Structures are given as C-alpha cells and as structure tokens.
Amino acid sequence: xMEKLRSFSTLSAIxxxxxxxxxxxxxxxxxxxxxxxxxxxxPKELELAxxxxxxxxxxxxxxxxxxxxxxxxxxxxxxxxxxxPDITLILQKSIIPHILDHSTLRDIFELRLALExxxxxxxxxxxxxxxxxxxLEIVKDEESQSANALFDIDYEIKFHGKxxxxxxxxxxxxxxxLLLPVYNYIYxxxxxxxxxxxxxxxxxxxxxxxxxxxxxxQFRVGMRHHLxxxxx
Amino acid sequence: xMEKLRSFSTLSAIxxxxxxxxxxxxxxxxxxxxxxxxxxxxPKELELAxxxxxxxxxxxxxxxxxxxxxxxxxxxxxxxxxxxPDITLILQKSIIPHILDHSTLRDIFELRLALExxxxxxxxxxxxxxxxxxxLEIVKDEESQSANALFDIDYEIKFHGKxxxxxxxxxxxxxxxLLLPVYNYIYxxxxxxxxxxxxxxxxxxxxxxxxxxxxxxQFRVGMRHHLxxxxx
DNA sequence: TTTGTGCATTATGTCGTACATATAAAACTC
DNA sequence: GAGTTTTATATGTACGACATAATGCACAAA
Numbered sequence: 001x002m003e004k005l006r007s008f009s010t011l012s013a014i015x016x017x018x019x020x021x022x023x024x025x026x027x028x029x030x031x032x033x034x035x036x037x038x039x040x041x042x043p044k045e046l047e048l049a050x051x052x053x054x055x056x057x058x059x060x061x062x063x064x065x066x067x068x069x070x071x072x073x074x075x076x077x078x079x080x081x082x083x084x085p086d087i088t089l090i091l092q093k094s095i096i097p098h099i100l101d102h103s104t105l106r107d108i109f110e111l112r113l114a115l116e117x118x119x120x121x122x123x124x125x126x127x128x129x130x131x132x133x134x135x136l137e138i139v140k141d142e143e144s145q146s147a148n149a150l151f152d153i154d155y156e157i158k159f160h161g162k163x164x165x166x167x168x169x170x171x172x173x174x175x176x177x178l179l180l181p182v183y184n185y186i187y188x189x190x191x192x193x194x195x196x197x198x199x200x201x202x203x204x205x206x207x208x209x210x211x212x213x214x215x216x217x218q219f220r221v222g223m224r225h226h227l228x229x230x231x232x
Numbered sequence: 233x234m235e236k237l238r239s240f241s242t243l244s245a246i247x248x249x250x251x252x253x254x255x256x257x258x259x260x261x262x263x264x265x266x267x268x269x270x271x272x273x274x275p276k277e278l279e280l281a282x283x284x285x286x287x288x289x290x291x292x293x294x295x296x297x298x299x300x301x302x303x304x305x306x307x308x309x310x311x312x313x314x315x316x317p318d319i320t321l322i323l324q325k326s327i328i329p330h331i332l333d334h335s336t337l338r339d340i341f342e343l344r345l346a347l348e349x350x351x352x353x354x355x356x357x358x359x360x361x362x363x364x365x366x367x368l369e370i371v372k373d374e375e376s377q378s379a380n381a382l383f384d385i386d387y388e389i390k391f392h393g394k395x396x397x398x399x400x401x402x403x404x405x406x407x408x409x410l411l412l413p414v415y416n417y418i419y420x421x422x423x424x425x426x427x428x429x430x431x432x433x434x435x436x437x438x439x440x441x442x443x444x445x446x447x448x449x450q451f452r453v454g455m456r457h458h459l460x461x462x463x464x
Numbered sequence: 465t466t467t468g469t470g471c472a473t474t475a476t477g478t479c480g481t482a483c484a485t486a487t488a489a490a491a492c493t494c
Numbered sequence: 495g496a497g498t499t500t501t502a503t504a505t506g507t508a509c510g511a512c513a514t515a516a517t518g519c520a521c522a523a524a
Contacts, residue, residue: 068300069326077516094301101316107403118350171339
C-alpha cells in the first residue's frame with residue numbers, strides 16, 4: 001500500500017483549509033513583513049474585508065483567532081492594535097489536565113524536573129537574604145512533616161513556588177503556576193506514584209543550607225537529589 | 233493618590249468583557265465540570281445558542297477561540313468534538329520575536345538555559361549508542377570551527393537539537409524548535425552579545441565524551457560550563 | 465482657560481437570515 | 495451484500511441591520 005502511494009509523491013496535498021485559515025495566515029504574514037510593533041494599529045475590519053476580498057465575517061473570525069493568541073487587542077471605535085502576547089495566559093487556558101493526553105502530561109512533568117534542576121543557577125545568584133529567611137520560615141517545621149513521611153503537596157508547592165519566585169523570571173513563575181494543576185492531576189490520578197523516602201534524598205532544609213553557601217553547583221546537585229524519586 | 237484609591241478596595245472591577253468572553257469561559261467551565269474527554273462531542277452551535285440565550289454568531293466566535301487553543305475540532309455535519317491540544321503549536325503562532333516584549337524574550341532565554349542544564353539526566357539515560365555516534369559525526373570537525381572561534385549558529389542548533397531529540401520528549405523537542413526564532417532574534421538584534429571563548433568552557437566534543445561515560449552528574453556540569461558565557 | 469455636557473461619528477460587537485459546502489447516514493441499485 | 499446515489503444535517507461563508515462604546519468636536523458654564 002505504502003509502496004503504491006510513493007509513486008504518487010508528486011501529488012500535492014489538497015487544500016483543506018477554510019478561508020478563515022487563509023486570512024489568518026495572511027494577516028500573520030502581514031504583521032511580520034510590515035515589521036509591526038506593539039501599539040501599531042491595523043486597518044479596520046471593513047477595509048481588510050475589502051482588501052482581501054472576503055466578507056467581514058471571515059475577517060472577524062480571523063482577528064478573533066489572533067486575539068485568542070494574544071497578538072491583538074480591539075477596542076470599539078479605536079480599532080485593532082498589536083499587542084505583546086502573554087504566552088503563559090494562552091497556555092493556561094488550553095492546559096486542562098484531564099483532557100491533555102497522557103504522553104503530553106508525562107512530557108510536561110519531565111520538563112518540570114529539568115527546569116527545577118536547571119534553574120539552580122538563577123536561584124543561587126538572585127536569592128536575597130530575605131528570600132533565604134523566608135525559605136527558612138517555610139521549612140522550619142519540616143522534621144514533624146518528614147517524620148510521618150507524608151508527601152504534603154501544599155508544603156511542596158509552597159517551597160518550590162518560592163524558589164521559582166526567587167528566579168525573578170516572570171515567565172518561569174507563571175509557567176510553574178500553570179503546571180500546578182498538572183501535578184495535582186498526575187498525582188491524584190495515579191499516573192505517577194507518590195514519592196517515597198529514598199537513599200540519596202536531600203530535604204528542603206538541606207537545600208536551604210546549600211543555598212546559603214551560595215554555591216550553584218552544590219545547590220544544583222542537591223536539587224537533583226531532592227527530586228530523585230520523581231525521576232524513573 | 234494611591235492612598236486614596238486603597239480606601240475603595242471593595243469596589244469590584246466593572247465587567248468589561250464581551251458576550252463572547254463570557255460564553256468562552258462558560259464553555260471551558262462546561263468542559264471541566266462535565267469531565268469531558270477527548271473524542272466527546274458537544275452540542276451543536278444552534279443548540280448552544282439556544283441554551284445560552286445568545287446568537288449563533290457569539291457561539292461561533294467562542295468556539296473559534298477554543299479551536300484556536302486546540303481544544304476542539306469541528307467537522308461539517310459531524311459537529312464539534314473535544315481534542316487534546318497541541319500546546320506547542322499554539323505557542324508557535326503567538327511567538328513572534330519582534331513583537332514579544334524584551335523582558336519576556338529574556339525570560340525565555342533563561343528558561344532555555346535552565347532546560348538544557350536540567351535535561352542532562354534524560355539525555356544520559358535515553359541516549360542510544362546510535363545517538364552518540366550521530367553526535368560524534370556532528371562534532372567531528374569541531375577543531376576547525378572552534379579554531380576561528382566563530383559562533384556558528386547552525387552548528388549550535390544541530391548539536392543541541394540532537395540533544396533535545398535524544399530526550400525522546402516530544403513536548404520538549406517542539407519547545408526547542410519553537411524557541412529557535414527567539415534565539416536568532418536575540419543574537420541578531422544585539423539584545424545579547426554573541427558568546428566568546430571563556431575559561432571554564434566545555435566544548436561539544438567534550439560533552440559527547442562526558443555523555444559516553446554515562447555519568448549524568450558529570451554531563452550536567454559539563455553542559456553548565458558549556459553554556460557558561462550565556463549566563464550573565 | 466478650564467471643566468462639564470451633549471451630540472455626532474465611527475469601529476467593533478451582536479443578531480438574524482440565507483445559502484454554500486462537506487459528509488454521515490439512509491435509501492437504493494445491482 | 496457491496497457499491498452507488500440521495501438526503502439530511504452541521505458547520506462555513508456572506509450580507510445587512512442595529513447595538514454599544516469610545517472618540518472628538520461643539521458649545522455652555524464657571
């Protein structure tokens with residue numbers, strides 16, 4: 001079958017896209033070629049419709065998509081202007097754990113592990129003394145918690161969330177917030193087992209101590225060990 | 233002024249959202265509450281319009297947004313069904329470097345550094361012997377390249393791209409592809425200086441050697457040093 | 465000159481209808 | 495029963511009308 005298909009390899013794929021699809025691409029092209037910057041305004045809907053020879057309906061649907069991507073903003077009477085998209089906001093809406101397929105969820109989970117290990121440098125270089133005090137406050141009664149060996153998700157989020165906050169990287173921070181429902185889903189759905197105590201484990205408290213030495217390399221290794229039982 | 237405003241803190245923000253905005257949220261809510269899964273179909277446009285007391289136009293615009301987010305798929309006669317969104321595809325369209333504001337670009341660049349350092353474990357654990365051979369092939373004439381100390385972006389992408397590929401994490405891989413235009417923009421726009429040779433530098437060739445030892449910790453440190461001149 | 469009010473203008477937002485198009489499912493042919 | 499045609503139906507596109515909100519202008523009041 002595949003053999004047979006190969007002999008038709010010159011056939012081009014039929015155009016299955018709707019007018020809205022085409023207009024959308026056209027507009028994106030327009031943005032890029034015209035080197036439009038944030039704040040620039042684009043022609044009004046009726047002008048675009050006229051220019052591109054389609055109905056206002058189609059133009060509106062296309063613009064609506066661009067708006068969904070966060071690329072434009074429209075106001076009555078004022079018209080449509082270019083906007084810098086909030087990429088995390090867009091993701092936030094489309095990431096609904098129970099709808100995302102499992103392989104993507106797994107991918108995202110791995111991505112998080114990589115991020116937390118890799119961001120060690122930023123945490124170490126940007127943590128203020130106040131930050132460290134705050135972390136100490138968070139971990140101060142860790143003994144009691146680690147004693148019963150319970151995996152307290154709220155506590156985890158509080159600690160790791162603070163680390164993200166320290167990076168002073170807004171995108172990264174938002175990224176983490178947006179991933180929280182994913183963790184919850186993964187853990188509660190049994191897609192991944194809850195971690196249990198293990199050999200090379202580094203506690204939150206130990207992590208803070210490492211952070212205090214201001215040695216990025218050490219901190220990174222510590223973080224890796226801390227996450228040990230999440231790696232398979 | 234700000235002091236005065238604070239005393240009105242109980243005032244709630246006026247609802248500035250359009251019907252389409254509301255219907256969109258309503259639909260998202262519907263998806264979550266009804267625990268809709270991939271493949272489930274939702275009521276047809278006219279039914280929704282009737283149910284929610286708005287025109288088909290509004291329903292269509294809302295659905296169009298969900299489609300843009302990749303959450304639904306529509307076919308004539310068949311109707312609308314839930315889909316697992318391709319989160320990287322959505323980002324791909326909205327990431328137009330010269331439109332994104334500079335702070336976000338910087339954030340994204342940092343994010344990449346963290347990822348590449350943090351994904352060391354996955355690279356080491358998943359690299360096949362064939363992968364390593366391929367890497368060796370890529371770096372085989374590195375001497376000549378590093379000799380003139382030129383920062384060859386194509387070569388960089390080829391090597392690092394292969395590393396992403398090795399992780400066997402599709403989301404991560406797509407994520408990298410999607411970030412490429414960002415790198416190009418950052419480098420070509422002078423937003424960040426092109427790296428120059430530096431002390432702790434680890435070459436691609438050395439990285440492959442580290443990979444061959446299958447020691448994740450070593451490889452991670454090597455990668456961190458390799459990226460040294462990208463960290464500020 | 466400044467401040468407030470009202471009105472006209474204008475571009476997007478919403479609505480309803482009509483028809484085009486694709487296609488799943490039923491009806492039909494052999 | 496397999497293949498073909500017809501029919502019904504849900505989305506896609508188009509158009510016209512009006513609603514709504516923001517803008518700017520004109521004019522009046524302080």
